[in-house]
Amino acid sequence: MIVKPRIRGFICTTAHPLGCAAHVDQQIDYVTEHSEASSGAFQNVLVLGCSGGYGLASRIVAGFGCGAATLGVSFEKAPTQSKTASAGWYNNKAFEARAMQQGLYAKTLDGDAFSDAMREQVLETIKADLGQIDLVVYSLASPVRQHPKTEVLHRSSIKPLGEVLEIKTVHVEKGEVSNVALEPATEQEIADTVTVMGGEDWQYWIDALLAADLLAPKAKTVAYTYIGSELTWPIYWEGTLGKAKADLDRASGEIQQKLQSIGGDARVAVLKAIVSQASAAIPVVPLYAALLFQVMKEQGSHEECIEHIDRLFVSQLLTGTSMRLDDSGRIRVDDLELAEPVQAEVKRRWPLVDTENLPQLGDLAGFRADFLKIFGFGIDGVDYDADVDPQRIS
Numbered sequence: 001m002i003v004k005p006r007i008r009g010f011i012c013t014t015a016h017p018l019g020c021a022a023h024v025d026q027q028i029d030y031v032t033e034h035s036e037a038s039s040g041a042f043q044n045v046l047v048l049g050c051s052g053g054y055g056l057a058s059r060i061v062a063g064f065g066c067g068a069a070t071l072g073v074s075f076e077k078a079p080t081q082s083k084t085a086s087a088g089w090y091n092n093k094a095f096e097a098r099a100m101q102q103g104l105y106a107k108t109l110d111g112d113a114f115s116d117a118m119r120e121q122v123l124e125t126i127k128a129d130l131g132q133i134d135l136v137v138y139s140l141a142s143p144v145r146q147h148p149k150t151e152v153l154h155r156s157s158i159k160p161l162g163e164v165l166e167i168k169t170v171h172v173e174k175g176e177v178s179n180v181a182l183e184p185a186t187e188q189e190i191a192d193t194v195t196v197m198g199g200e201d202w203q204y205w206i207d208a209l210l211a212a213d214l215l216a217p218k219a220k221t222v223a224y225t226y227i228g229s230e231l232t233w234p235i236y237w238e239g240t241l242g243k244a245k246a247d248l249d250r251a252s253g254e255i256q257q258k259l260q261s262i263g264g265d266a267r268v269a270v271l272k273a274i275v276s277q278a279s280a281a282i283p284v285v286p287l288y289a290a291l292l293f294q295v296m297k298e299q300g301s302h303e304e305c306i307e308h309i310d311r312l313f314v315s316q317l318l319t320g321t322s323m324r325l326d327d328s329g330r331i332r333v334d335d336l337e338l339a340e341p342v343q344a345e346v347k348r349r350w351p352l353v354d355t356e357n358l359p360q361l362g363d364l365a366g367f368r369a370d371f372l373k374i375f376g377f378g379i380d381g382v383d384y385d386a387d388v389d390p391q392r393i394s
């Protein structure tokens with residue numbers, strides 16, 4: 001079949017098998033050529049949410065930078081003869097194929113990471129194949145979670161708190177800048193968002209690994225968060241998602257205590273805004289990101305997802321590095337995004353930006369290109385007019 005992007009709102013319902021594989025290759029090549037991660041720094045790494053965005057980048061740095069065996073968990077859709085898989089499914093296959101060529105262990109378990117059944121499967125796989133894990137990366141981003149104890153299905157909301165929020169946003173496909181009025185979340189919506197995106201599930205994972213003695217001495221775990229700029233606080237950090245992320249901070253402290261028994265370490269790492277399946281769905285963020293990317297590119301400080309995670313590993317996670325921690329004990333690698341010259345310029349442009357001047361003030365084209373790349377489109381060297389088998393990545 002000839003695979004073209006089919007965009008519906010915030011998602012693309014098709015993914016290009018060869019494009020996704022080429023996108024993974026590009027990221028692996030970046031790490032192979034540029035990473036200063038030391039080989040052997042981590043032996044066995046578990047990545048929860050391994051198939052895209054920051055989780056995939058973490059798996060690539062762990063595998064191809066540190067030479068680690070990686071076990072990944074994700075929730076992706078397999079292809080059929082007439083339908084493409086989800087992008088993450090192709091990404092996993094591509095990662096596994098490259099890892100195998102390199103002699104690196106890589107196994108991916110596809111299913112619901114929130115379920116006890118998946119936890120059990122992961123524990124069994126570690127026992128059988130790896131022994132113990134020395135780094136757990138928690139990079140799940142999901143709109144729903146079926147609670148493993150109650151079986152209740154919780155849905156997260158992306159809403160402000162308290163009152164209606166009137167704020168600027170952009171329609172990514174049309175490029176139209178407008179004001180939207182976002183209704184505040186109810187107490188139930190806040191609680192549900194915390195249940196889905198908060199820290200409880202991360203705790204369940206670490207509890208299960210500890211109880212089964214599957215964490216190596218001095219094992220580390222890191223979960224990812226976003227804080228961002230005052231411009232997005234009303235919808236993010238001060239909204240439902242921020243509440244969930246505050247709960248991740250709570251969990252980090254509790255996990256840290258528990259890991260003392262093995263001399264381990266638990267941290268939340270604050271990352272920069274990138275385009276991912278998860279972030280494209282957040283109102284306001286695409287407009288902010290378009291301005292941010294333009295300013296960071298102009299000032300020479302823009303980082304792609306893989307560069308950012310490589311910097312996290314090399315400067316913060318490897319043994320011997322001195323971590324850049326904030327008052328709450330979080331690792332900060334959002335320093336380039338939040339640098340004063342960057343934020344001052346983004347804030348200057350924010351009130352000025354409109355539909356007409358967005359192409360000058362912001363990098364919406366870059367945002368769109370990054371969005372398409374997530375689904376394997378717009379990657380150099382891929383023939384998008386060629387007939388491809390949706391069940392093969394080569």
Ligand code: NAD
Nearest residue numbers: 049051053054074075113141142224225226273274276278
């Ligand atoms: P993403 O959408 O690219 O990836 C999410 C991953 O979670 C995928 O591998 C997906 O398969 C997996 N997943 C979702 N539900 C699952 C389930 N039930 N079971 C198993 N796997 C499941 O997301 P991302 O943007 O890389 O976000 C990862 C983390 O990084 C999140 O905590 C997010 O808040 C954080 N973060 C993102 C940004 C950003 O700008 N995108 C910035 C800072 C921090």
